[in-house]
Amino acid sequence: MQANIKLEGDHVDLATEDEITAGIKAAGTVFSEHKVDPLACAVANEKLEKDEPLTKDEALLCLIWTTADDKAFRAVTLNWLVRDVDIRLAVSPT
DSSP states (O other), X not given: OOEEEEEESTTGGGSXXXXXXXXXXXXXXXXXXXXXXXXXXXXXXXXXXXXXXOOHHHHHHHHXXXXXXXXXXXXXXXXXXXXXXXXXXXEEEO
């Protein structure tokens, strides 16, 4: 399954197009390095958020999702003076 990586949150409109592009690229790099589908990671992360049992593979996908989300956030907010913002990784099926 393929997915479109995007950013969402209350403050995503504060980011420039270049910052958003950098964030999406940073997240995409994490998914590519681990050779995983971002949508599979998002599904596993949703299970974690619902406190549902995870397989070992799903737990790994959650860690990859968290890493990608962190890299995206840091890329978007690089050089921002404030870090208390709501910007997070999201995916949608293509």
